[in-house]
Each structure stands twice: as structure tokens, then as C-alpha cells.
Amino acid sequence: MSRSLSIAERKEGAEALGPRIRDRRRALGLTLNEVAIGSGLSVGFISQIERGITGPSLSSLLAISRVLAVDISYFLSQPAADGPSTRHDQRVSYGVGNAQRSYERLSAAFAGSTLSGLIIHEPPGVNDIRMSHEGEEMLYVLDGALTVDLGGNLIVLEAQDSIHFAGSTPHTWWNHTDKATTMLWVGTFDVFGGRPAEGQSERAMAKIRGRRPRAARKSRPTN
Structure with missing residues (x-):
């Protein structure tokens, strides 16, 4: 059985995540709306993350990280990949901020690796915002x-x-039952950090520039 982070550890992570995202956004001179455009998420959702009201999924945090031109590890410390195999009684179950969804890392890290693998524990009623991105995803429901x-x-x-789909198709999922759901997730994009983003930050910024008015803002964003 995996070891879960304590309530204190989860609370500490939740309190730190929102302000770090907000501080990085302001340091880059970006508004909430611009981060929303670049990440494909909503202004309200990002605002709630910054204020600690909700927590993002790993995919959502990765999208935000790319707009803010940092690795996902800048905002979130995840279990390291110590070798090619994992043991069920040694894996750490962790979350993102105060999100109820929790994860166990399965995939290793080595040169040329393209897969990320997780076990996801999905509580009832949790629903992430619909999004799209590069690569592929596959889900297999364990329970x-x-x-x-x-x-x-x-x-x-x-x-x-199971289901296997292109990440470019807008997608989301939720547990519609009154009991926890456990699934295996595999994707071809890096949710752990450390692999090259292959121009994703540049593409996110191109979206923002395309929506900005011609007269660039000179004042620092206040939201």
C-alpha cells in the first residue's frame, strides 16, 4: 500500500502553490487573462488556484508552468524516479495544492524517455476543466x-x-459515482519535469501576443 502525504504536508503545499504562481505571473508582467489564453484554462479557475480555493490537476499545472516559462518542478515537488521499477508499499501518494485527486508516480526518468505513468485516485465529484495539449493519453480503470x-x-x-486519445482533442473526466475510482494513466508529455518542453512555452506566449492589443501595456498587472 502506498504512503500518503500527511494533512499538514498537503496543507503546506496548497498554501505555497497559489502565491508562487501569482508571484511568477506578476514578475513576467502577465495578467490572469493572458495566462488563461496561453494555457487554455479559464480566468476564474486560475484565480481560484492563486487564492488557494482550488487545486489544479497535474496537466493544468503543466499548462500554467509553460506559460510562465518554468519547469513544473518550480511549483511542485514530486517523488523522484529512483529506478526502473516501483514497489506498491513504497510509492508516495501526493496531490497538487489542495486538490482532492491524488497520484502515485510509476514512470522512470532516463535519456530519451517519452512516457509518463501514474496511478490516479479520483474521489467522487471531482471535475477538472476541459483542456487540450500535445501528445497522447491513455486511461485504464482499475477500480x-x-x-x-x-x-x-x-x-x-x-x-x-480503457480509452486512448490524442491530447489535441478537448477532454476532461470525472468520477460520477459515490465511491473512489482508481485508474492507470499514461501520457506522452512530461508531467514530472526535467524533459525539454519542445517550444511549448514559446507557443503559449504566441497565443498571448496574438490576443494582445497593439499598444503594449506599460503598467504592471494588478489582478
């Missing part, structure tokens, strides 16, 4: 059930069901 919104098509997965 419980899940509703996946894939490009507006709702797909219900039960234990031993």
Missing part, C-alpha cells in the same frame, strides 16, 4: 467508474475499461 468527456462525447468507463 470504480469514470465519465470521460472527449470532444463533447461522453463515455462511461467501468473497471477494466
Whole structure:
């Protein structure tokens, strides 16, 4: 059985995440709206993260990190990959900020690696914002059930069901039951940090520049 972070450890992480995101955004002179444009997330969602009201998923935090031109490890310390194998009784279960969803790292880190692997523990009712990105994702439900919104098509997965899709298709998922769901997640983008982002920060900033008025703002953002 994996070891979960204590309530104190989770609280400390939640209190630190929001201010760090806000401080980095302001240091770059970006508004909430510009970070929303670059990440594909909503202004309200990012504002709630900064104020510690909600916590992002790993994918959402990765999208924010790219807009803010830092590695995801700048905001979140995740378990290290100590070797090619993991043991069920030694893995650490951790979360992002005060989000209820928790993760266990499965994948290793080595030169040329392209896969990230996690076990995700999804509590009832948790729903992340719909998003799209590069790469591919695959989910395999180990226990419980899940509703996946894939490009507006709702797909219900039960234990031993799976789904594989292009990350460019807008997607989200949630546990529609009253019991926890456990799933295996595998993706071809780096949710742990350390691999080159392959121009993702530049593409995010290009989105922002494309939406900015011609007269550049000179004042520092206040929101």
C-alpha cells in the first residue's frame, strides 16, 4: 500500500502553490487573462488556484508552468524516479495544492524517455476543466467508474475499461459515482519535469501576443 502525504504536508503545499504562481505571473508582467489564453484554462479557475480555493490537476499545472516559462518542478515537488521499477508499499501518494485527486508516480526518468505513468485516485465529484495539449493519453480503470468527456462525447468507463486519445482533442473526466475510482494513466508529455518542453512555452506566449492589443501595456498587472 502506498504512503500518503500527511494533512499538514498537503496543507503546506496548497498554501505555497497559489502565491508562487501569482508571484511568477506578476514578475513576467502577465495578467490572469493572458495566462488563461496561453494555457487554455479559464480566468476564474486560475484565480481560484492563486487564492488557494482550488487545486489544479497535474496537466493544468503543466499548462500554467509553460506559460510562465518554468519547469513544473518550480511549483511542485514530486517523488523522484529512483529506478526502473516501483514497489506498491513504497510509492508516495501526493496531490497538487489542495486538490482532492491524488497520484502515485510509476514512470522512470532516463535519456530519451517519452512516457509518463501514474496511478490516479479520483474521489467522487471531482471535475477538472476541459483542456487540450500535445501528445497522447491513455486511461485504464482499475477500480470504480469514470465519465470521460472527449470532444463533447461522453463515455462511461467501468473497471477494466480503457480509452486512448490524442491530447489535441478537448477532454476532461470525472468520477460520477459515490465511491473512489482508481485508474492507470499514461501520457506522452512530461508531467514530472526535467524533459525539454519542445517550444511549448514559446507557443503559449504566441497565443498571448496574438490576443494582445497593439499598444503594449506599460503598467504592471494588478489582478
